[in-house]
Amino acid sequence: MRKHVFFSTIFTTSLKPSLSTTSHYRTASSASASAASAFMASEIPETEDEQLDASCCVIQDKDLLRKTQNSGLHVLDLIDRGALEPDPTLYNKLLNKCTQLGKLPEGRIVHAHFLRSQFNRYLVIQNTVLNMYAKCGSLEEARQVFDEMPNRDMVTWTALITGYSQNDKPHDALVLFPQMLRLGLWPNQFTFSSLLKAAGAVPSDRDGRQIHGFVVKYGFNSNVYVGSSLVDMYARCNLMDEAQFVFDCLLSKNDVSYNALIAGHARKDEGEHAIRLFWKMQREDFKPTHFTYSSVFSACANIGALEQGKWVHAHMIKSGQQLIAFVGNTLLDMYAKSGSIEDAKKVFDRLIRRDVVSWNSMLAACGQHGRGKETVERFEEMLRIGIDPNEVTFLCVLTSCSHAGLLDKGLYYFDLMKKYEVEPEVSHYVTIVDLLGRAGQLDRAERFIRNMPIKPTAAVWGALLGACRMHKNMELGAYAAERVFELDPHDSGPHVLLSNIYASAGRWTDAAKVRKIMKESGVKKEPACSWVEIENAVHMFVANDDSHPQIEEICKKWVEICERIKEIGYIPDTSHVLLFVDQQEREAKLQYHSEKLALAFALLNTPPGSTIRIKKNIRVCGDCHSAFKFVSKMVEREIILRDTNRFHHFGAGFCSCGDYW
DNA sequence: CTAGGGTTAG
Structure with missing residues (x-):
């Protein structure tokens, strides 16, 4: 065991006036125990890669590095003991290391140490601190750093915008833009890339179009980063023509611009288009990456194109790409959705590492192919191995039970969600209604809906309606249909179902009435x-x-x-x-x-x-x-x-x- | 010091 002095020094030393409130110190202090166990601590053996990484990146001097490792002291200790002369770049390197490894508690400690240092007024390091908090997902602390900074430059604003845009807070990112413009700061290609990502995540295309205007005004429309972001933004706003237009206008394209477009088509159920682009990008000498394969397999899965999917798979093998989980999961899904469950299993077996999505995809595949028993077996195996199921896992298991008519199993697993602390969402309730309904327990399904702790949506009543159609229960079916009409008047599904219920009971007049209402209210049925x-x-x-x-x-x-x-x-x-x-x-x-x-x-x-x-x-x-x-x-x-x-x-x-x- | 593209369910 090695002794460690870092924490005793940092937290007993009186603090210099700082940019930050004391809350950083309190957080850092309370986090010290866990932080100590990671890369700051003395107990960590020399084999711990991260410990070595952290030291290696800041200590260039080999002798000093050996001494540090042998003594088990951290860089910050060396500074405290006067053994290492601190310089600004050292803080940057340490903070970036924390960012890269996602080590928030350690980052807080470096931040604290930085605040006590003579460099605590350096804007560049303050920006790095802000970035560290944002990248580690602590937007509150990032914001606090931002608010307390006496001076902010364009990088400061960009780092915060990026933080919000990467952490699913597009509105927070977008409101910062006009504020920063009012201060007379000039946005750069980094700012625009992040803003466009945020604009692609909000429902309206208004923000995106406006930002596109600023992109042109500030002269970044030929930047490949900004261009790819524009393509992606338009694709996410369902404006594929605009996306294509921006793409065509790009003077220099790269694999990312191609991927943005391919992924856009794949998401939009335009699988053939995505596959065509996959071959086209290679004719133009751009190499497909994991991103590309992932999107193309998902495109093949959407349209059920088994043969084309096999070609792309063969192509990936030939190019020597490893089968990482992210790509493997889409490949598995592609085989399953194209009807070849056996190939899907082979992919699952050959995955080097299986994450929870791999398991979920496999469970979904079994469910889609009506193999309820196998879903249950695989799920049990997953639990035995110790993979934590998530909400999707349970949804796959429950739908599989429902499709296979495994009523008791389904109800048992719904109950099991509590044990794994997975909060049932409305989709889980829909599945249980479906499960009970299919099994003919219509009254029990209705009671289940009435006892739901969350408000039933149209989908919940729709499941009951479907079951009523199956079991020809006209009265309850009409009631369920009413509830669906109230909650979602534009969906054609319930109208068709209700009309079907009447029709199969021979009540042609009622059936025609529903059809008429549907026609008058402008509800359109999707053509089969x-x-x-x-x-x-x-x-x-x-x-x-x-x-x-x-x-x-x-x-x-x-x-x-x-x-x-x-x-x-x-x-x-x-x-x-x-x-x-x-x-x-x-x-x-x-x-x-x-x-x-x-x-x-x-x-x-x-x-x-x-x-x-x-x-x-x-x-x-x-x-x-x-x-x-x-x-x-x-x-x-x-x-x-x-x-x-x-x-x-x-x-x-x-x-x-x-x-x- | 700050940037863009990818998976499972329904």
């Missing part, structure tokens, strides 16, 4: 479409749409399939057709559901025996579900249908969801 990927091209089908070049052939094929599956037991279920039309007409309508068109198209254009993968933007209807089962049996092929949030694996006349979805 399906996608199928064939030979690296994605084909899209919309219900009753005849724009596809092969449409005649496709319809002919479906009629033929329909006749053949009727022979082996398929009975068209017309309760899913909502219009007040006669039986024959309803059957005709059913034929053109987009997933059926996609299936017919795939059967026409793929080799016998190969797996067919179809993606749909809304829940599959009961009739299509039944038809797909019969087709899988008839053609002896596996058909994988991706719903909005889950998968149906059809094979030999059965579906993996067990008709429970």
Whole structure:
């Protein structure tokens, strides 16, 4: 054990007049015990990298470094003992080290020591202190330093703006800008980059456009940092054309500007565009980074492009990039969302380090593929290993239980959230309502809603409405629908569901009434479409749409399939057709559901025996579900249908969801 | 001394 003198000296020495209130000292003092255990302390063995790092970075003299390490004293002790002549750069290096390692308590101590030093009026070091607090996430202390500084330069303002913008306080960042301009300070490229990041995080695009104006005025529009920030800001404001325009205007692009644009398209569900840009950036000799791969895999996942995703994966392997968790998690998700759960598992197994997101992604993958039991097993394993579950973990587990009909397990895990101190959010309540509702316990679900400690949202009542549709409970369904209409009048979903409830009960007048209200209030239903990927091209089908070049052939094929599956037991279920039309007409309508068109198209254009993968933007209807089962049996092929949030694996006349979805 | 781009759920 080595003795340490640093704390006894620093906290007993009388303090010089300082920039700061004594609260820094109090905080530093109270933090001393934990701080001591980290990189200031004597007990730390020489093998502790951070201890060595900290010393190495400030002590250039090798002899002195050895002496420091051998004596176990810290640099600041050496100054106190007069063994080391302090200079301003030393404080900067120490503070930056704390920033880099995210060591707030240690940073406070260096700050305290700096305040006692002869350099405590140095603006540059004060800025470094401010930056240290901001980067360590303590915006209150950063602000306090800022407020107490007698002089502030542009860097001071920029450091605080950056602090707010990087810590999810965009409004605080944005209000500082006009204040700083009023003082006559000139913003630079750093200021604008941070401001634009903040502007991209607020709902309106007003601030972003204004800042863009100032960027031009101050002449930073050709700076690649500012340019990338502009691209990102416009992309986040849903202004993809503007983002593209700014990008095209950039005189010098780099990988970051490309990534900002690619990520923008990936977020906006414009996967094909993102993938095109991925290949384009390489034609222009920009190397994809982890950021790029992460965005591109997520783009592939969104559109369910398995083949393209595999190409990008192969490309990443060839380029020698390591599979770090951040990228691996999106890769895993890509395979899972493209329907290949087996590949997703392989990625999970090969991850060098698994973080909580890796586990969550794997749990989500199992849930999406209807493997409730496996979700539960993996979750238990995760707890055994000692990975702390977070709110997403529980959401994955609960939805998985709900999809698999594991009622008791789901309720048990909901209760378990308390033990792991994860506060249930409204989405968790939605899942429990869904779980109870699917299991047919509609009254219990309603009671559960009434006993919620937080205010139920439209989604909560929507889950009950969905369950009422499933179990054909008209009365409670109408009541739930009313609650949804109140809370979210613009969503078409509940109107459609309620109309469906009436329709399946044969109450065509009521069904039509709901449709009429929907039409009058301007609520629009999202058109249903399906996608199928064939030979690296994605084909899209919309219900009753005849724009596809092969449409005649496709319809002919479906009629033929329909006749053949009727022979082996398929009975068209017309309760899913909502219009007040006669039986024959309803059957005709059913034929053109987009997933059926996609299936017919795939059967026409793929080799016998190969797996067919179809993606749909809304829940599959009961009739299509039944038809797909019969087709899988008839053609002896596996058909994988991706719903909005889950998968149906059809094979030999059965579906993996067990008709429970 | 100050800057930009990435993941899981619903």
